[in-house]
Amino acid sequence: MGSVADVILRSFEIAAERCGDLTPLVYAKLFREQPEIERLFHRDISGALKGDMLGTVIESILDFVGDRHFSYVLIQSEVMSHEGHQVTPDVFLTFFPTLADCVRDACGDAWTSDMEAAWREVLAALKACVEQSIEPAAASPDRLASAAAR
Numbered sequence: 001m002g003s004v005a006d007v008i009l010r011s012f013e014i015a016a017e018r019c020g021d022l023t024p025l026v027y028a029k030l031f032r033e034q035p036e037i038e039r040l041f042h043r044d045i046s047g048a049l050k051g052d053m054l055g056t057v058i059e060s061i062l063d064f065v066g067d068r069h070f071s072y073v074l075i076q077s078e079v080m081s082h083e084g085h086q087v088t089p090d091v092f093l094t095f096f097p098t099l100a101d102c103v104r105d106a107c108g109d110a111w112t113s114d115m116e117a118a119w120r121e122v123l124a125a126l127k128a129c130v131e132q133s134i135e136p137a138a139a140s141p142d143r144l145a146s147a148a149a150r
């Protein structure tokens with residue numbers, strides 16, 4: 001078995017070999033399960049933004065399972081900045097599992113138990129990352145009290 005990073009990368013590679021661009025699959029599933037989200041993309045007539053955004057999300061996940069050069073901070077800042085697009089943190093918590101489901105479907109019979117385990121681990125870590133941006137430790141009463149005392 002490879003590292004979690006290797007296994008996740010392999011799952012994306014197989015999904016791309018078998019299904020090409022995941023963009024239509026991911027957004028079709030997202031909008032089927034949460035129809036209210038589709039209207040938030042009303043300005044994206046060409047679909048370019050949805051494609052670019054998914055590309056950034058996939059790059060972020062590949063960084064997140066590796067050295068985390070940028071992904072942790074990027075995801076947390078996107079959670080906050082997307083409030084301006086009426087995208088709540090809850091939607092982030094459903095977007096990542098939706099992507100994982102599409103990768104699994106695209107891999108078909110090439111999906112392995114290692115991939116299942118690696119994705120479960122990564123989804124839990126992404127969830128923690130999103131939740132931490134909603135409830136930053138910096139805002140806890142203890143931290144505020146000690147900052148005020150300084």
Ligand code: HEM
Pocket residue numbers: 030037040041042043044049053056057060074075078081082085087091092095
């Ligand atoms: C790591 C996760 C994500 C990244 C890196 C990301 C990145 C971006 C970027 C770079 C933009 C364009 C610049 C901007 O206006 O901020 C954007 C816009 C947008 N994103 Fe995301 N995004 C993420 C997650 C999501 C999720 C989960 C949703 C909801 C399904 C979403 C919905 C939107 C919408 C509705 C827009 C505005 C579209 C418009 O202007 O018409 N994003 N995102």
